[in-house]
Amino acid sequence: xxxxxxxxxxxxxxxxxxxxxxxxxxxxxxxxxxxxxxxxxxxxxxxxxxxxxxxxxxxxxxxxxxxxxxxxxxxxxxxxxxxxxxxxxxxxxxxxxxxxxxxxxxxxxxxxxxxxxxxxxxxxxxxxxxxxxxxxxxxxxxxxxxxxxxxxxxxxxxxxxxxxxxxxxxxxxxxxxxxxxxxxxxxxxxxxxxxxxxxxxxxxxxxxxxxxxxxxxxxxxxxxxxxxxxxxxxxxxxxxxxxxxxxxxxxxxxxxxxxxxxxxxxxxxxxxxxxxxxxxxxxxxxxxxxxxxxxxxxxxxxxxxxxxxxxxxxxxxxxxxxxxxxxxxxxxxxxxxxxxxxxxxxxxxxxxxxxxxxxxxxxxxxxxxxxxxxxxxxxxxxxxxxxxxxxxxxxxxxxxxxxxxxxxxxxxxxxxxxxxxxxxxxxxxxxxxxxxxxxxxxxxxxxxxxxxxxxxxxxxxxxxxxxxxxxxxxxxxxxxxxxxxxxx
Numbered sequence: 001x002x003x004x005x006x007x008x009x010x011x012x013x014x015x016x017x018x019x020x021x022x023x024x025x026x027x028x029x030x031x032x033x034x035x036x037x038x039x040x041x042x043x044x045x046x047x048x049x050x051x052x053x054x055x056x057x058x059x060x061x062x063x064x065x066x067x068x069x070x071x072x073x074x075x076x077x078x079x080x081x082x083x084x085x086x087x088x089x090x091x092x093x094x095x096x097x098x099x100x101x102x103x104x105x106x107x108x109x110x111x112x113x114x115x116x117x118x119x120x121x122x123x124x125x126x127x128x129x130x131x132x133x134x135x136x137x138x139x140x141x142x143x144x145x146x147x148x149x150x151x152x153x154x155x156x157x158x159x160x161x162x163x164x165x166x167x168x169x170x171x172x173x174x175x176x177x178x179x180x181x182x183x184x185x186x187x188x189x190x191x192x193x194x195x196x197x198x199x200x201x202x203x204x205x206x207x208x209x210x211x212x213x214x215x216x217x218x219x220x221x222x223x224x225x226x227x228x229x230x231x232x233x234x235x236x237x238x239x240x241x242x243x244x245x246x247x248x249x250x251x252x253x254x255x256x257x258x259x260x261x262x263x264x265x266x267x268x269x270x271x272x273x274x275x276x277x278x279x280x281x282x283x284x285x286x287x288x289x290x291x292x293x294x295x296x297x298x299x300x301x302x303x304x305x306x307x308x309x310x311x312x313x314x315x316x317x318x319x320x321x322x323x324x325x326x327x328x329x330x331x332x333x334x335x336x337x338x339x340x341x342x343x344x345x346x347x348x349x350x351x352x353x354x355x356x357x358x359x360x361x362x363x364x365x366x367x368x369x370x371x372x373x374x375x376x377x378x379x380x381x382x383x384x385x386x387x388x389x390x391x392x393x394x395x396x397x398x399x400x401x402x403x404x405x406x407x408x409x410x411x412x413x414x415x416x417x418x419x420x421x422x423x424x425x426x427x428x429x430x431x432x433x434x435x436x437x438x439x440x441x442x443x444x445x446x447x448x449x450x451x452x453x454x455x456x457x458x459x460x461x462x463x464x465x466x467x468x469x470x471x472x473x474x475x476x477x478x479x480x481x482x483x484x485x486x487x488x
Contacts, residue, residue, distance in 0.1 A: 006042040007252040007261040008034050009236050011269055012051035012096065015075035016060045019082055020305065021343060022266065022298050024315035025331045029295060029405060030264045031088045032332060035460035036400050038089075045252040047239045049094035050076045054228030055207070056129045058214035068214045072097055085319040086328065087463050094239045096216075096232055104238030105231045106219045109205075111284040113219075117164040123204065124157040134204065147268060161206040161224060168279035172196045175278060175288060183274050184403055185338040188267065188294040192274045203276070205230040233277045236263065237286065259290035267294050293403045296340035313343050325462040326352050326482065332405040332461055349485050356482040359416050360454070363423070364469060367447045368478040370428050374437065378452060378473070379445030388418045389453045396457055405461070412457055419450050448473060 010030050013023045027048055034046040052072040061071035076095055082088060094101060112118050125134040130148030134156075140146070145153065176182055176193050183189035206224040207215060215225030242249045254260035265273045274292050281288050297304075300311035318327045330348050333355070335341030370376065381389065392415035399408035428440035455469030468481055 003254065003258060003260050004041070004043060005251050005260055006034075006037040006044045007047075007240075007254070008037075008044065009047040009239070009261070009263055011263075011265045011273070012049050012094070012232055012235055013079060014054070014057060015050045015052050015072050015079065016057050018075070018078050019315060021313040021315045021318075021331075022305070024082065024086060024327070025298055025335055026264055026266060026295060027082060027088060027090075028086055028328050028331050029293075029337070029403070031086070031090070032328075032400060032405060032460045033262070033264070033403070034089055035463065036397070039460065045092065045240070046090040047092045047094060047236070048088075048090050049092070049235060049239070050079050050096070051228070051232045051235075052076065052095055052097045053215045053226075053231055055212050055214075058212060059129070061214075069097065081316065085316045085324060087324045089463075092239050094235050096235055098238075100241075101235060101238045102216050104242055105216045105226060105234040107243050108234045108237075108280070108284055109219055109226065109230070112163065112280065115283050115285070117167065117283040118161055118205065119164070120159060120161050122157075122159045123162075124155065125204070127154045127156045129154060136201075156204075158208050158211070160204040160208075160227075161218065161221075162202045163205045163230070163280065163283070165200045165202050165276065165279055168282055169196055169200050171282055172200075172275055172279060179291075182289075182291060183270075184291060184293045187338075188270055188274075192270055195271060196275055200275075203227075229272055229276065230280070233272065233280060236261070236277070236289075254287055254290065256287045259287055261287075261289045263289050263292045265292060265294055267296055270294055295337065295403075296335070298335060299340065299342045301344045302342055318348075322348070322352060322485075323464075323482070325465045326356060328462055329356060329409070333409045334406070336406055337402075337404040352482060353485055355413060357480075357484045359413060359420070360465070361481040363416055363420055363447075364451055364472060364481060365478050366423065367419075367444060367451060368472060368476060370440070370444045371448060372476055374428070374441045374444055376441045376444040376448065378448040379442060381446040381449050385418070385422065385446055385450055388415050389450060391415075393453070393457050400460065409461060412454065412461075415450070415454060415457075419447055419454075422447065 008030055010027050013019070030046065034044050037044050057072065058068055061068040064071060080093060083090065109118065128135050128145040128148055128151065130145060130151045135145055135153065145151065173193065173196055176189060180189070183192060205227045206218050207227060209223055209225050213225065215228065216231045218224040218226060237249065237253060240249045240252055252260055263273055278288050299305065300313055303311060305312045315327060330351050334347060334351055392411050395411035396408040399411060422443065426443045428443045430436065430440065451469060452473055455466045455473070459466035465481060472478055
């Protein structure tokens with residue numbers, strides 16, 4: 001049964017740095033999905049927020065000579081700013097320092113503990129502060145984390161609480177077998193299946209408070225705080241008011257029979273979202289997620305982004321310079337939905353001038369100019385244009401449901417190109433007999449109708465542009481949607 005409710009969440013970025021374009025990609029993708037579901041008359045719960053506990057945040061606050069909470073408040077505000085800059089439609093912004101979340105994380109711990117899945121033991125492990133994860137020797141390259149090769153690994157040797165991850169090998173494999181599209185794309189499902197099939201090791205879920213005090217207190221043990229991943233993952237249910245608001249939780253997260261929850265995450269989060277978190281849900285007796293979409297990385301001019309290389313891309317700077325929808329368009333059109341992509345200033349400006357200014361913007365401007373000259377009104381399209389509109393709408397809807405955002409936009413821009421070809425072929429600006437004027441008026445009327453439909457179809461991707469098209473069609477007053485970028 002298709003639920004009238006829809007739940008979607010991003011991961012929560014750490015507040016140890018300003019927002020970067022990789023997270024902008026994730027949250028814009030999630031926003032496009034949320035908006036497309038609202039177009040289908042779904043009631044959408046769209047969650048994002050900030051992850052504010054853990055060693056690297058604690059160390060960064062100390063380095064900046066700030067109280068950890070004050071440091072988190074400052075950086076959470078920077079992430080909150082993305083809502084305005086990227087025109088995001090999320091309706092919940094959770095912080096893992098929120099009092100309700102802390103209580104929910106403690107209740108989640110108690111449920112896992114009651115199920116026999118939490119125990120205390122001494123251990124020694126190599127730990128990457130950048131990943132906030134323990135690392136086995138097989139995961140290291142030349143003794144370093146491949147994701148954070150510039151960070152020294154720390155050796156942890158202490159008494160911690162552990163989660164019985166090993167207990168959930170078969171339940172997880174059963175989950176993947178029963179749901180072949182649990183992880184999208186299929187390559188990521190195969191990857192996590194292989195990881196789980198290879199055997200699972202119990203993982204540490206606490207830290208000694210006297211060494212790392214910045215975390216959620218462990219219930220019943222004042223000497224320990226929760227390991228950041230255990231605490232942070234619980235946000236996906238605490239954001240719904242769990243465990244107190246059972247009705248809201250069931251309505252949006254769903255039940256074991258009817259799941260609603262869609263998660264969006266980067267490929268560096270594959271293990272945490274599709275195995276660790278799912279095992280934790282099983283332990284706590286809660287329904288698993290419905291599906292997890294895993295997106296790729298963004299490189300900068302073909303290189304991995306890093307502060308040392310000076311090639312980190314600031315999405316807020318881009319939005320201020322080029323406009324919100326220009327940034328949204330590039331992220332959704334240029335970056336493959338299922339794979340890695342690249343950012344470069346040159347490619348950004350090519351997309352802007354070619355697709356936005358020269359394609360959509362030019363079509364709207366000259367159609368309105370001709371409409372005003374001919375006193376044309378929106379009218380019925382010919383069969384060819386009607387078919388093209390129906391095809392674009394159906395294909396766009398299908399592709400976004402598969403998280404192929406670039407393919408969805410290609411479908412819309414194929415329709416825009418079709419309309420521009422009609423203009424070139426019919427030349428409705430030509431003067432002549434009354435019969436020719438009537439014919440031209442009909443052509444322009446059909447183009448006005450097509451632009452109205454384009455504005456509607458484009459809304460999940462470029463919401464501001466959608467509104468601007470509707471306003472200009474109603475007022476018949478043209479204003480550049482995307483002023484061309486000069487190369488001078």
